[in-house]
Amino acid sequence: MNCIFCKIIKKEIPAGIVFENKDIIAFKDVNPIAPVHVLVIPKKHIISVADASDDDVLLMGKLIMVAKKIAEDLKISNKGYKLLVRVGKGGGQEVGHLHLHLLGGAYNV
Ligand code: AMP
Numbered sequence: 005m006n007c008i009f010c011k012i013i014k015k016e017i018p019a020g021i022v023f024e025n026k027d028i029i030a031f032k033d034v035n036p037i038a039p040v041h042v043l044v045i046p047k048k049h050i051i052s053v054a055d056a057s058d059d060d061v062l063l064m065g066k067l068i069m070v071a072k073k074i075a076e077d078l079k080i081s082n083k084g085y086k087l088l089v090r091v092g093k094g095g096g097q098e099v100g101h102l103h104l105h106l107l108g109g110a111y112n113v
């Protein structure tokens with residue numbers, strides 16, 4: 005499978021990893037649109053929210069809780085931040101491996 009995010013998970017290509025556990029990995033977006041721009045992704049290759057199933061309910065919740073933890077660790081939690089998930093081409097999703105954008109700091113997106 006030619007998935008760039010699966011390659012990051014397998015450490016076949018480098019990334020600025022800020023968090024990792026057995027289910028989830030988070031790394032800095034290579035083309036940030038905010039001072040803090042981290043992508044939080046499941047290690048399971050799920051193409052998008054539209055492809056998630058009932059089996060993924062717990063994993064979907066964990067993604068948000070990991071984003072919350074990273075926001076606290078990076079000290080952007082007090083000011084607030086944005087969590088963004090694009091779904092499919094019409095939603096602007098470019099990488100076909102489900103990901104949650106954590107956006108914080110001074111931004112206007
Ligand atoms: P989306 O449009 O929601 O699919 O967002 C995909 C995001 O992945 C974009 O913000 C890209 O900058 C980011 N991205 C693509 N390739 C990489 C990579 N190799 N490392 C880190 N971020 C990436």
Ligand code: ZN
Pocket residue numbers: 007008009010011048049050100101
């Ligand atoms: Zn993948």
